[in-house]
Amino acid sequence: MTVIYQRVALIGLGLIASSMAHAMRADGLAGEITGHAKSAATRATALEIGLCDRVFDTAAQAVEGADLVVLCVPVGAMDAIATEIGPHLKPGATITDVGSVKQAVVDAVSPHLPEGVHFIPGHPMAGTEYSGPRSGFATLFQNRWWLLTPPEGCDPAALARLRSLIEGMGAKVDVMDAAHHDLVVAVVSHVPHAIAYTMVGVADHMRRVSQSEVIKYSAAGFRDFTRIAASDPVMWRDVFLTNKDAVLDILGRFAEELFVLQRAIRMGDGEHLHAYFTRTRAIRRGIIEAGQDTAAPDFGRAAPPAKPGE
């Protein structure tokens, strides 16, 4: 209800930026929202559906006079954007981003920023499998975590202000350092995505099992993987290119763990399998108790309507 930043510039207008725009408007957190996207079609959509009050053909124009600049572009595009906007940032402005990797963003952006602006990298841990300016919605961040990795010596007032914007959009804030962030997300996000992509890839290659069989019978487990394997390919390419070390570390552990399970299956070691499958149930309970997923069976998916003729 209180305006926290007079002018917010959103650079990149996909799922996260459009959800931020909706959430900031719903609660009157920003006086004015300006925006820029690389594609003219996206810029036109952003105006048409009212995401931004004004959109600009260049990022440099969009950040002029902004109190808060939010970089919502794929991690691989951060360097070029920072180079472009650096000279145009308002003194005292705060700049943040929403990239899924933090050390690489710090390395790409920091060198291009002038003295006197506050760079506070961020990562909203929320998303859907959709992308683009029409995919956003105001409640995306509700009760989700938004991680901030402020550098040492970060201005406390600038940090508190950004935190109140984020909390105003419904999210919960945690602060940690960039390296720890990158390891945590390798576990909870990046490697799960790599594995989901791989499982879908395996199904795609099978000859003895047809693709139509895979699709028809996907409710048996496979379809849960396909949701995250449908996420934006550019964003995910950049995640794996820029969080390489942590991802390879966790993928290595995953492969070891999988081989132990595979060996137990080959050896027919029922006791090992039963003990392993029992332990993993407890984590699911913890997630539900923490309010991070629904307890409704099957994610609460409604039974699909019967289709005539099927």
Next chain:
Amino acid sequence: MTVIYQRVALIGLGLIASSMAHAMRADGLAGEITGHAKSAATRATALEIGLCDRVFDTAAQAVEGADLVVLCVPVGAMDAIATEIGPHLKPGATITDVGSVKQAVVDAVSPHLPEGVHFIPGHPMAGTEYSGPRSGFATLFQNRWWLLTPPEGCDPAALARLRSLIEGMGAKVDVMDAAHHDLVVAVVSHVPHAIAYTMVGVADHMRRVSQSEVIKYSAAGFRDFTRIAASDPVMWRDVFLTNKDAVLDILGRFAEELFVLQRAIRMGDGEHLHAYFTRTRAIRRGIIEAGQDTAAPDFGRAAPPAKPGE
């Protein structure tokens, strides 16, 4: 609305059997439902909530006079149950099962059946992460596939009758041979479950990332894996023990595929990653178009309510 079997015996009273009971009652498909479960507590619950008209302490008693016997026990328990009930089956009765593996069930059950009963193995491709007699609901099978693997020379009338019961419960029937079934489900169900269990196991072992971090930040992808990794441990132990060959085949392919992805990450091969991630999107679209999953973002999970004090 038409009674298809005068007396149906459910052996094992967990998620599938209790859902069948609700579905058969909702549409009046069975004249009477009898049941047996190993545990006295389960038997008492089944009577209390009206799953069965009568429950028996032994499977042999439960199948007396039944026109249809449905084995709803873990695959590893099929041999003992078939040995027990074989001499008590009514001549002309149909016997089916709901196990996730078919060749192993055929091998375990067939030798114990007398001449003159019709054995038609089956597998409803539906489930949730919950188990037990209270977990069932009448719409579980709605628009889901139910695979049947009748042996060569199976009586067409017996098959048609079982099919009409299954369709009466809202499911769609496909017929295939047992070996092909076991390969298909290794792809769409067994290996996805093995991988989900493994990913949850990796998170369980990490020291540098705490379990509470994994739980707090699970919405970033990890939580999708935990749902299927919370499934019944005994059922899944038996699946992996009895569909070993197909599971090891697909797990081997998965490991190869994962190593190719891992290498592309290590080499920084952005083109490979982008092409791979683009291809997998198409399969998700196919699943939604086939009505096997919801198109709602994030499986349609509602934004969780904010918890006070968090």
